[in-house]
Amino acid sequence: MPISGFPEWLPPQRIIEQRFLDKIRSTFELYGYAPLETRAVEPLDILLSKGETSKEVYLLHRLQEDENAKREDQLGLHFDLTVPFARYVVENNGKLQFPFKRYQIQKVWRGERPQEGRYREFLQADIDVINRDTLPFHFDTEMPLVIGDVFRSLPIPEAVILVNNRKVCEGFYRGLGLADTAQVLRVVDKLDKIGPEKVAAALVETAGATDAQAAACLALAEISATDGSFVDRVRALGVTDPLLDEGLNELLQVVETANEHNPGLVRAELKIARGLDYYTGTVYETQLKGYERFGSITSGGRYDNLASAGNTRFPGVGISIGVSRLLGLLFGQDALTVSRSVPTCVVVAVPSDDKRAECDRIASALRRRGIPAEVAPTAAKFGKQIQFADRRGIPYVWFPGEPDTVKDIRSGEQIEADADSWQPPAADLHPDVSAR
Template sequence: MSKPTPLSGFPEWLPPQRAIEQYVVDRIRSTFELYGFAPLETRAVEPLDQLLRKGETSKEVYVLRRLQAAAEDASDESLGLHFDLTVPFARYVLENAGKLTFPFRRYQIQKVWRGERPQEGRYREFLQADIDIVDRDTLPFHYEAEIPLVIGDALSALPIPKVRIQVNNRKVCEGFYRGLGLTDPEAALRAVDKLDKIGPDKVAELLTETAGATESQAKACLRLAEISAPDTSFESAVRALGVEHPLLDEGLAELVLVMQAAAEHAPGLCVAELKIARGLDYYTGTVYETQLVGFERFGSICSGGRYDNLASAGNERFPGVGISIGVSRLLGLLFGADALSVSRPVPTCVLVALPTDEQRAACDRTAAVLRRRGIATEVSPSAAKYGKQIRFAERRGIPYVWFPGSDGAQDTVKDIRSGTQIDADPMTWTPPAADLRQQITRP
């Protein structure tokens, strides 16, 4: 067998990085549960007609097919791996509406797959952490103001750089475009959403080609997209552009409320950024994108928004609002910058030294006592000289070595970093709190 080569876009973290990822996921999960979100996991595959019915995603979906499926067997051809967790969640709500209590709050932490070009912080297989709130028939607006506050708490609890949540409302953009006289506001939204990627000149061309905008209409769209404010002053800036439409009024009022709630709960967390549109067609109200301060050039690490019609079938309608943290994206950027570290590469706190092979059972009992008290422990793999066993612990990053007493003598434990060695009883000895678990820090 030839030496395998890594697959681009499918990250496999080393154990220290995986430990950081698990820590991050645990902290995010804990915050979500503090806000009352219940855990959920959906299947990895969805029918293609569900995956492709909203937004420009057809080029990103991985299709599921058995290698040796018979030509006449098309049972798998209509299935694809999910590219996000919102579309599967909407399907789940429709299927289980009779068993759920509304408004339904759920969190979901799972892998997703997208067939896009891999680059730094962007993968084909990656972990997302989502929250959504859905209700039957109508969803009160105040949930749109709550979502960024949850994310602010979740991310501020992590040892990562500050985040800034950019907020807009699709009604502001759509109402503005309709007020200008554009007849295809969705095409205009998709064009403006590419502003950071292709620049204003190319966006102006797209607005003309795909949304039917005149030169003056395209310039007005770009002027709207230039508006940014850390407070509610964006409203007067939009009004100054002289465009009027009832939907624009509604969107501005809602965006003001979001910014006011953010200013009260977490000053400086949110900024009104009127170029934020979100490319997926199912968003209908508030939209969010989150930048990691110092890593802005890589784009959003957390995004989402309000959707009214995604979870709907016939007369059943379940509007919702949600947001997704790109866990792998966030960590990939920080790992690439060496911006996160772990205090030791393994969970093990104590290595029980093995005097002889005949004493392994006794050493296993000592290790079991320590583990029952919550101290991660392993027994030395062999009865080598103690110097070799200590070096083994050093290579593994294990801070303490436990030496069984001989001829009735007391056991001892050694901090191999400082060289300090003391008498110890496995029933009572406890390491310092900083050594009990792996610690995640920023260098």
């Protein structure tokens, strides 16, 4: 029986997922990110110390576990890959070369309400850069470039990366005279969910804002631009603060670098805050054109205080692709297709049962040369063996004989072939994933 929020893809969907992961992995490695995998569980205290996540954490315990077990001994499944990564860096900092660039592609678990594109168990693909003491800002500008290259390699609609900087928001709120900037950020982050009127009311009620201050916060959140014009629009609001200046300069660098690399890739969106408390500077979210109503498919940001060991800090910046989220949305709209439902490129037909060993040798010769091959399951009539291949989208059927021949069952063309030299077109070697 299916369990809500725990997706299980069909084989053709899984092939699509694997092709996406191949593209993601290869792009990450082109930028110098090294692979890493961390454990699935973390001590509960670590998971609960990084923001408003307590309702989402899945606890792990034995069926017969002592009900009075101390909280510090409890384990939970990780809800993202950044918190485990920060813990890993602290524990292994003596063995790592800094700045440390890594990617992780792993499952994570969140106890939230399942809906289209949102799951309780899902796959994320993260990149992060972390350093000792200080992290050069140019790594913040690199994140959108990597993600932009990933998306350009995939058969998906155009994506726009929305960027902001928490220093802009916090400096602006400080300049307004609002002391509890963290609460203001949390409220403004709900703008798309509850609307400006409720945000304004919540700012007055929970953050001590006056109506004028709440209106100014909303005016900042309305600013959006694909170029550096957002700076003048913020200045026009008449608020000054050193942290605001620092944030505007950083955000401008991100926008200008991305525009040079890939015009239209990023948009400064000053309502973006991100819900997790550990972000301290640049923040990212991504919208897929035509799927904006479903929210962000990648997100991340700068965190200066997430990891430390003694007096040594390990600031970092990272971004995460919600792989299951992205695929779930595209599968839901039937937006992707794959050329076949199995990896097999060629089926070796079996003329009779006593010829199976010979057919196995042919398949082995093809496999040694990197051609995915399987032998037909039975020595049925050739017409039925061709149907076996056709139903699975397998393009070629090999017929042993004197000489051997191979047939492209799509065109009907049949040619003489040798298992030690025949090569299918590169496009046929593996299943092809495309937009529908």
